[in-house]
Amino acid sequence: MYLNAFRIRMGLIIAGVLTMGIYVLAGGSLTPGAKPVIQIEFGIEPDEFIGSTVLIDGEAAGELKPFGRSWRTGFRVEEGKHTVEVVHPRYRCIPTRVTSGYGGRNVLLVLDFHSEYDSETQTSETVIGFQM
Numbered sequence: 001m002y003l004n005a006f007r008i009r010m011g012l013i014i015a016g017v018l019t020m021g022i023y024v025l026a027g028g029s030l031t032p033g034a035k036p037v038i039q040i041e042f043g044i045e046p047d048e049f050i051g052s053t054v055l056i057d058g059e060a061a062g063e064l065k066p067f068g069r070s071w072r073t074g075f076r077v078e079e080g081k082h083t084v085e086v087v088h089p090r091y092r093c094i095p096t097r098v099t100s101g102y103g104g105r106n107v108l109l110v111l112d113f114h115s116e117y118d119s120e121t122q123t124s125e126t127v128i129g130f131q132m
Helices: 001-024
Strands: 037-041 053-056 059-063 074-077 079-088 094-100 107-118 123-131
Touching: 037 079, 037 094, 053 074, 059 074, 094 107
Parallel strands: 037 107
Antiparallel strands: 037 074, 053 059, 053 079, 079 094, 107 123
């Protein structure tokens, strides 16, 4: 009898731990009321982008700066849809629309170079944009 009760308790504990792990891996937050974060990874050319201003919904949210050994900066936002853009003196940025989810779900954007071709002027322009 005692062994069966122990097995049931261990089964419930393991199920709870697995459920919590899946929740956190899916982007859930363990802190109530946590705001979601939009993270921008700029490791492609870190020296080129350090100090660039990030606009979220047309307002300056901060600058790109490294976090430890990672070339990533995070910006807290409200839940919902947001337009993200990086202001750089040499490159035009293609704004990206993202949705930050319920419960503090985070968004990771990877800054990247793109080439745009204008068929009218037959010129190519290097712009920056995001990969999700």
